[in-house]
Amino acid sequence: MVKKKLSFEILLLLAVFTIATCGLIYELVAGTLASYLLGDSVKQFSFIIGVYLFSMGVGSYFSKFITKNLLNTFVEIELLVGLVGGLSSVVLFVLFESVSYFQGVLYFLVFITGCLVGLEIPLLMNILKDRVQFRDLVSNVFTFDYIGALLASILFPLVLVPQLGIMRTSLFFGMINTLIAIVVCIALKKELRRRQILLLKGVLCMVILIVVFIFSESILSFSEGKLYGENIVYTHATQYQRIVLTHNKNDYRLYLNNNLQFSSADEYRYHEALVHPAMASAKSVKNILVMGGGDGLAVREILKYPEVKHITLVDLDEGMTRLFKTNSVLTGFNKNSLNNKKVTVINSDAYVWARECTQQFDVVIIDFPDPSNYSLGKLYSLNFYKTLQHILSADAVVVIQTTSPYFAPKSFWCINKTVQEVLPKTDAYHAYVPSFGEWGFTIAVNNPSVSFGSVNRKANEKLRFYDYDFEGLNNFSKDMLANDAEINRLDNQILVRYFDEEWGKL
């Protein structure tokens, strides 16, 4: 009789230990998920911990209303915790992009889990109150409860998240909760009513959790796809960036580190505007330089001029240019431009290359990523444009992608002003690209006799957007102007500050 009592007590205390661990794991999963998906980890963790503890209080309050079939109820609660807690991360991942009330769902799940967990300890104490001395009971239960929490907090960041990932961690502990319920069912069969049904429920929950666990990887990619709102067709990580290609109806989109590079539906607007004004107005277009533009789309436009003898493309990322030379979908877009015999692809740092280059070019097309950090900012500095001078032929035309004059007018005109310090004749123009918004360019030349509106030649194919009407793109409405921008220099990097400020407002 004593042995049975002891094993009963021991079993339940071990249960306490394990469910304390599980309880804290659910809280940590919720907090980590919240900061991962919503950002601002300090706030998220703070709220999650608060809500969780609060709901545990609510659960503890309601425990007093459970007067009959305590052990049964305990098992049922374990099963519910396992199910809800275990599946919570899955539900949250999947729902994230689709619902605007994501935070509501998050806190609701935290609340439910917390309530259920809050019920566990008081319930357990009520179950054991007649079998164990009160002093020992209280001490033992809380001891195991708190120690269990320490185990969870150590395991979570060091073992569970790195090895299993968040989704599988919560599923795994859901299974542990369910397992406890099943073990109690089996070991304490004498104490339970309608044990068979309980066992069945337990097995069912276990099966659900195991199945979801097995398919968690595909659920993750499904939800990541939802994150983009599109289907991911291809992903590729190079040394420098992560390239993602998505497909939605007839539109292919390319993302570099989650920043949209182009949409196949409307990139022609961007690239025609980037390339043709310069190619039409330059005195000569024999030797062309493209900096950045590793997707080959600008090169595709340049190749429409038979006068072109040679195109040099300088892009830092060898993984990217190789991808755009070999992938069948992507070479479909750029019409295999990077493999054209007139084209030489150089994978090098543009700034360093420009310093060391000994050639001269007739047209220079600069399609760098936006100046979103101090590293990229160097490529928009006064000194960079000064460095370009020695590789420009006397009448060379330079055109530079200069972000959006609508979203970031100060940044836009800062670059324009900086270029003007080096190349005396400078102008600007813009085009509307639906997937980006209003996007703009600075065009410049040393020789003032070159007019950007002049049409010395046209492409040998009909263009879809640009009609060689430079003046048409040359007008800026009031809200796309800024006249207090300073010159961007290496020692002030003022452009990055403007850019941060302006895009941060959105």
Added chain:
Amino acid sequence: MVKLTGTNHILGHRLWAKDFPNPTKTITTPLLIVGAGISGLSAARQLRKKGSTDFLIIEMENHAGGNASGGENKYSKFPMGAHYLPLPNAHDAELIQFLEEEKIITGYSNGQPVFDETQLSFAPQERLYYKNNWQEGLVPRFGNSFALDEELNRFFAMMDTFRQAKGTDGSYFFDIPLSSISIDSKYRPLDTLSMAQWLTDNSFTSEELKEYVNYCCRDDYGLGIEGISAWAGIHYFAGRKHSASGDTVLTWPEGNARLASHLKKYAKDNLSLNYLAHTVTETENGVQVLAFDAATNTSVRINAGRVIMATPQFVNGYLMPARKELAKNITYAPWLLATLTLSYKPDEPGYPLCWDNVLYKGKGLGYIYDQHQSVQQLHDKTVITYYYSFAGTDTKKSRKELYKRPVEYWKDFVLAELETAHPGIKDITEEIVVHRLGHGMVSPTPGFIFGAQRQAAAKNTGNIYFAHSDLAGISIFEEAFHQGINAVNQLLHDTAMDT
């Protein structure tokens, strides 16, 4: 991997016992410069500019440059001493001319010099690890109370007043070089008390301000506010006329070794390295210098018409026993530098990696990102140099500790401090080079700058001229540069007078 480098103290310490072989060779020269640090190199340049090419210059180390030396590894150059030059004051014509010659000044605009963009420190320049986050700039700003902001503003306003102040003769009270300050002695009493005392006397009591000023003092002078005179502490701010507008400074990956290499070309045909001068005696018609050639283990006798001792006074005390008294009690702060090669950039919460990265209330003075002045987008590895000055006023004790502790101790010391801002930095550190400077720089302790000792030490005697930054009391490039020029000008004047 851990490496140990430093000034060749083992060779230098042979001056204690002076167990050198007797000279086996005699060289005669009209002019000898002892020491090829900035003062010596600057003297060489001035000589050549004035048309004198017949001189010798000897140097103990296996390289010239002194505190303006640098190193290089597979991934970056890095400084092994001073690493930047503030923009010159507009009236420092000689320094400006030098910068123009070396194309560091590329032109003029509205009468102001235009500096080569790539040699100005790139943005973002400085950040402070304060309250567990990186903030822009080195003055604590995050979470300041009104009282603290008020105190900071009052302090900087006061420094600005000192900066603008001119004496009855129209010269600045605080200026660079020191030799150009006003003869009006209005603020000289500030030299008699410590900067710490001055801060207290002027009701600057906040810990944050004191920490900041302490950092500034240690940066330029080695010792902190307790050990440095108030005049010197104020001079840090007031002597530089550009610092009010928050202008950037000139800097290079190899630090001031860049400036040394510009100067070296004036000395290259006359320079002998690995030569330790050990005895200097005045003779009837000149000076006899005995020097030990460490490369061949022989000594040489140099008979010179005149000598410029471009060596620190603590060394001169050994070379010329008569000067030992003069050299006593001049304070030299030991320094330790550590260059770390990291597998990748440390993470940057709050503000990105800057040129100068300081930890608030750190043991050291933070670290410099050696590849900051690069136009490249990416680097294979990250190289940083950590700076530590021994701020204890018992510099002899600090020096002993510097050399007594094994390099492993210093490695752990440096990594432990950097760990506070960059958890896990130990795991990404591939190589660390520890550089020891036993006598890193002169420290202007209270009473030194306007004291009799400095005045006496700077006096030339007979055919021996003295040129070193420690004679100015402030160990900066500008002072050493002018010391060399002034010694040569004086020497040439005296030579002309004689003939």
